[in-house]
Amino acid sequence: MSEISEREFYGPNLGYVLELYERFREDPDSVDEETRRLFEHWRPREVSLDGRGGVAAAPADVEKIVGATKFIRHIRDFGHMAAHLDPLGSEPPGDPTLDPSFYRISEEDLAELPSSIVDGPVAGRTSTAKEAADELRRLYCSTTGYDFGHVHDPEERFWLREAVESERFGGKLDAGEAKRLLKRLTRVDTFEKFLHRTFLGQKRFSVEGNDMVVPMLDRLLELAADSGIPGAVLGMAHRGRLNVLAHVLGKPYEKIFAEFQQPEKGEQPSVAESPGEGWVGDVKYHLGIRGYHLEEGEEDTRVEVTLAPNPSHLEHVNPVVEGMARAAQEDRGNPGAPEQDVDAALPILLHGDAAFPGEGVAAETLNLSRLRGYATGGTIHIITNNQLGFTTEKEDAYSTTYASDLAKGFEIPVVHVNADDPEACLAAVSMAYAYRQRFHKDFLIDLVGYRRYGHNEGDEPSYTQPLMYEKIRNHPSVREIWAKELEERGIIEEGEAERLVEEVYAKMQEIHRSPAAKKVEEEGMGDAPRTPLVEIPETAVPAERLEALNEAMLERPEGFNPNPKLERLFRRNRGSLEQIDWAHAEALAFASLVEEGVPIRLTGEDTERGTFSQRHAVLHDVETGERYVPLQNIPQAKASFAVYNSPLSEVATMGFEYGYSVYARDALVLWEAQYGDFANVGQAMIDQFVVSGQAKWGQSSGLVMLLPHGYEGQGPEHSSARLERYLQLAAQENIRVANCTTAAQYFHILRAQAMLTDNRRPLILMTPKSLLRHPMAASTLEELASGRFQPVLDDAEARERSDSIERLILCSGKFYTELVGSEYRDEAEDTAVARVELLYPFPEEQLREVIGGYPNLREVLWVQEEPKNMGAWSFMEPRLRELVSGELPIIYVGKPARPSPAQGSANFHRREHAEIVSRAFRGEDGGRKAEAAVRGVQARTTQGA
Numbered sequence: 014m015s016e017i018s019e020r021e022f023y024g025p026n027l028g029y030v031l032e033l034y035e036r037f038r039e040d041p042d043s044v045d046e047e048t049r050r051l052f053e054h055w056r057p058r059e060v061s062l063d064g065r066g067g068v069a070a071a072p073a074d075v076e077k078i079v080g081a082t083k084f085i086r087h088i089r090d091f092g093h094m095a096a097h098l099d100p101l102g103s104e105p106p107g108d109p110t111l112d113p114s115f116y117r118i119s120e121e122d123l124a125e126l127p128s129s130i131v132d133g134p135v136a137g138r139t140s141t142a143k144e145a146a147d148e149l150r151r152l153y154c155s156t157t158g159y160d161f162g163h164v165h166d167p168e169e170r171f172w173l174r175e176a177v178e179s180e181r182f183g184g185k186l187d188a189g190e191a192k193r194l195l196k197r198l199t200r201v202d203t204f205e206k207f208l209h210r211t212f213l214g215q216k217r218f219s220v221e222g223n224d225m226v227v228p229m230l231d232r233l234l235e236l237a238a239d240s241g242i243p244g245a246v247l248g249m250a251h252r253g254r255l256n257v258l259a260h261v262l263g264k265p266y267e268k269i270f271a272e273f274q275q276p277e278k279g280e281q282p283s284v285a286e287s288p289g290e291g292w293v294g295d296v297k298y299h300l301g302i303r304g305y306h307l308e309e310g311e312e313d314t315r316v317e318v319t320l321a322p323n324p325s326h327l328e329h330v331n332p333v334v335e336g337m338a339r340a341a342q343e344d345r346g347n348p349g350a351p352e353q354d355v356d357a358a359l360p361i362l363l364h365g366d367a368a369f370p371g372e373g374v375a376a377e378t379l380n381l382s383r384l385r386g387y388a389t390g391g392t393i394h395i396i397t398n399n400q401l402g403f404t405t406e407k408e409d410a411y412s413t414t415y416a417s418d419l420a421k422g423f424e425i426p427v428v429h430v431n432a433d434d435p436e437a438c439l440a441a442v443s444m445a446y447a448y449r450q451r452f453h454k455d456f457l458i459d460l461v462g463y464r465r466y467g468h469n470e471g472d473e474p475s476y477t478q479p480l481m482y483e484k485i486r487n488h489p490s491v492r493e494i495w496a497k498e499l500e501e502r503g504i505i506e507e508g509e510a511e512r513l514v515e516e517v518y519a520k521m522q523e524i525h526r527s528p529a530a531k532k533v534e535e536e537g538m539g540d541a542p543r544t545p546l547v548e549i550p551e552t553a554v555p556a557e558r559l560e561a562l563n564e565a566m567l568e569r570p571e572g573f574n575p576n577p578k579l580e581r582l583f584r585r586n587r588g589s590l591e592q593i594d595w596a597h598a599e600a601l602a603f604a605s606l607v608e609e610g611v612p613i614r615l616t617g618e619d620t621e622r623g624t625f626s627q628r629h630a631v632l633h634d635v636e637t638g639e640r641y642v643p644l645q646n647i648p649q650a651k652a653s654f655a656v657y658n659s660p661l662s663e664v665a666t667m668g669f670e671y672g673y674s675v676y677a678r679d680a681l682v683l684w685e686a687q688y689g690d691f692a693n694v695g696q697a698m699i700d701q702f703v704v705s706g707q708a709k710w711g712q713s714s715g716l717v718m719l720l721p722h723g724y725e726g727q728g729p730e731h732s733s734a735r736l737e738r739y740l741q742l743a744a745q746e747n748i749r750v751a752n753c754t755t756a757a758q759y760f761h762i763l764r765a766q767a768m769l770t771d772n773r774r775p776l777i778l779m780t781p782k783s784l785l786r787h788p789m790a791a792s793t794l795e796e797l798a799s800g801r802f803q804p805v806l807d808d809a810e811a812r813e814r815s816d817s818i819e820r821l822i823l824c825s826g827k828f829y830t831e832l833v834g835s836e837y838r839d840e841a842e843d844t845a846v847a848r849v850e851l852l853y854p855f856p857e858e859q860l861r862e863v864i865g866g867y868p869n870l871r872e873v874l875w876v877q878e879e880p881k882n883m884g885a886w887s888f889m890e891p892r893l894r895e896l897v898s899g900e901l902p903i904i905y906v907g908k909p910a911r912p913s914p915a916q917g918s919a920n921f922h923r924r925e926h927a928e929i930v931s932r933a934f935r936g937e938d939g940g941r942k943a944e945a946a947v948r949g950v951q952a953r954t955t956q957g958a
């Protein structure tokens with residue numbers, strides 16, 4: 014296809030053709046071959062300006078036409094550079110290409126050209142190019158800046174241009190709407206002023222300066238309601254949150270006022286009366302609620318809005334909101350992949366102008382927006398841009414022109430809008446929503462306002478921004494601006510706006526005086542856990558069922574061409590259930606759960622195959638490349654199974670799954686790290702959500718984190734999943750932490766996690782690498798078909814001679830196989846080796862039983878492969894000491910404390926492990942010698958380095 018064809022030489026395409034012709038004249042090779050051939054015979058003086066292809070009445074100067082066309086294109090693409098976006102009146106940067114003189118043409122030249130050189134709706138309502146250009150300047154350079162130049166998809170580009178130029182989302186509000194908006198702004202503004210005066214000096218992170226965000230959310234939710242979207246999930250930070258809670262989610266004023274009350278002297282609840290163990294609560298501007306969006310005097314719009322609770326960690330709620338929205342959009346009740354309806358929930362994210370470009374999680378979340386496993390049909394983003402981040406100005410906050418520029422890389426259309434122009438703000442929202450509904454992609458509004466006070470209300474902003482705050486002091490609120498505008502339009506009478514303020518203020522005073530506004534209630538405790546954690550459900554699955562499920566998983570659709578090597582391996586390893594390895598046990602656990610109607614969602618980096626080529630949840634036809642997911646096709650399934658390779662991200666993907674798991678209470682949701690180490694890239698998600706969400710917000714999650722862990726000589730990374738971190742964060746039964754050593758144990762704990770739906774909390778699982786295929790970790794069908802998860806595995810062999818056991822080695826995870834596989838095991842008749850499989854909650858009873866079962870014990874050793882300051886030692890030591898009440902020594906055997914989790918040298922690793930095993934079996938003396946030997950190895954290694 015050529016860039017142009019002959020019939021396009023006229024009318025609306027003329028400008029484009031002339032530009033191409035210019036290019037051709039400068040460099041014939043810069044256009045494609047067919048176009049080149051056309052231009053070789055074309056005489057531009059024959060150009061028709063009447064749009065009908067006839068010979069022009071007055072042949073135009075090609076240079077001028079080309080100049081005019083370029084000028085018009087630049088208005089469309091860069092008009093935003095000249096838009097008046099700042100309510101405080103700073104001059105826009107402008108751009109020389111927005112002046113016709115840049116193209117050596119004048120306004121008079123434009124007046125002589127017809128408007129047909131301009132494509133789109135503007136051409137239809139103007140006659141000369143000058144009129145068209147003026148119209149375009151009005152549209153593109155006023156108080157809205159349309160930043161679409163980065164949108165590559167032509168259909169979207171044309172849609173966006175048409176949307177702007179037809180003004181179908183803009184225009185003036187009618188009198189009724191205009192008045193309604195004034196009432197809304199009166200509430201928004203008066204609420205802040207009331208809080209300011211009534212609760213002097215208390216932090217509220219007022220919305221003032223970006224007040225329009227509330228009517229914008231109103232409009233968005235009304236539009237959603239009109240198109241039948243039943244729910245929205247909203248994520249935002251502190252700024253304006255109270256206002257949004259009150260006016261968008263309908264949180265009663267009395268509740269908000271009550272939260273501001275300082276308890277009177279003597280009213281402070283005692284620790285004993287506090288809401289219970291495992292509950293710590295959070296500050297008011299972090300709390301989330303679920304409510305219906307209501308507008309004064311309007312019908313309930315019936316959109317249920319969930320405002321996700323969030324930590325102070327800015328932007329980190331973004332992926333959580335997306336996960337919640339995706340979960341709300343999916344029907345998991347049928348076999349196969351879940352069925353997504355992107356109109357079942359609308360995700361909305363409000364961002365800060367410093368946080369959005371600054372926090373990497375914002376970029377990671379945008380990257381999820383179009384991925385199969387993560388897309389939510391388009392998120393509406395609003396940057397509540399107050400031109401400051403705490404005290405930091407934009408020159409120090411981002412390296413881009415706009416705070417929103419990050420979105421450009423994802424081809425997300427951006428509209429910058431002046432927060433003092435209410436009609437423009439509402440038009441932007443309407444366009445955003447229509448775009449989302451049309452293309453099911455994200456849209457971003459950069460709402461440019463200011464911040465009336467300091468970062469919080471106690472802060473003095475003029476220490477750092479004296480000039481800006483001088484302007485702000487004298488700057489009217491948007492309510493005042495809008496009231497004045499309505500007076501001028503004759504929609505309200507003089508004094509009417511002030512009367513509205515007085516009414517609203519008086520109403521707030523009345524509510525504040527009511528008793529309900531004095532009673533502080535703790536929120537979000539609905540999900541606070543109460544049942545003990547070590548309760549372990551029955552998880553065995555009858556052998557016949559497992560056999561049938563296994564067979565079904567080995568079925569392939571007719572005509573499917575599996576990879577022959579993989580299929581051979583499958584038939585060999587999974588063809589029978591005599592020796593079930595790790596991945597096989599996992600598949601059987603998943604199959605049995607979907608058979609029982611439990612939906613499953615599993616994601617992670619390269620998770621479909623599995624980092625260690627162990628899982629193969631998705632098979633690929635070698636001839637067609639088509640995918641086949643056995644777990645989506647077993648006839649027994651009564652629920653969906655979803656598996657996705659995630660993008661290379663930890664913080665956003667983990668947050669997404671956390672959000673998904675919070676919402677999808679019916680599902681087993683698993684997030685897998687490529688190697689356990691990498692989970693610490695998502696540490697904020699772990700600290701702020703996974704381990705503490707329930708204690709702060711009563712938000713329960715049954716997320717499973719699969720973290721490959723184990724020392725196999727691979728170096729400082731790829732070894733440790735930082736078990737110690739999770740154990741340090743474990744308290745008041747907030748999580749479960751386990752390190753299983755057999756396939757059956759893994760099978761049972763996965764099933765247990767899916768069954769404990771009334772008692773959900775995240776499960777942190779150290780998962781194996783070498784144990785994946787280790788015969789010692791393999792299990793029998795009998796082990797899956799009977800029993801349940803065992804928090805501690807005693808030494809079955811030693812149990813037979815329990816009277817002769819003097820030394821008990823306790824360990825966890827893969828090191829067990831090194832201990833019992835060692836040459837010393839048989840010699841050490843006096844030694845038992847038990848495994849602690851569940852680390853948290855500490856399996857006190859089970860350990861007491863194991864220890865008590867060896868009446869002649871002289872010592873208990875904790876043996877681990879992680880350095881002393883890592884792994885489980887610091888966690889186990891005090892608990893074990895308490896357990897034995899000082900009657901037995903508790904001895905550590907392992908590596909010394911180290912700053913880095915593992916050695917770089919595989920050789921050193923092997924020798925050191927051998928020494929530790931030796932010390933474990935040979936006791937203290939052997940241990941000392943071994944330790945010396947290790948130091949020697951270390952010294953030699955260091956010297957050699």
Ligand SMILES: Cc1ncc(C[n+]2csc(CCOP(=O)(O)OP(=O)(O)O)c2C)c(N)n1
Binds near residue numbers: 325366
């Ligand atoms: C991850 C993170 N880092 C630092 C902070 C401290 N902090 C709180 S608000 C703020 C400024 C945020 O500015 P902006 O994103 O523009 O939002 P605004 O407060 O202006 O609405 C900072 C740095 C934080 N809350 N979270």
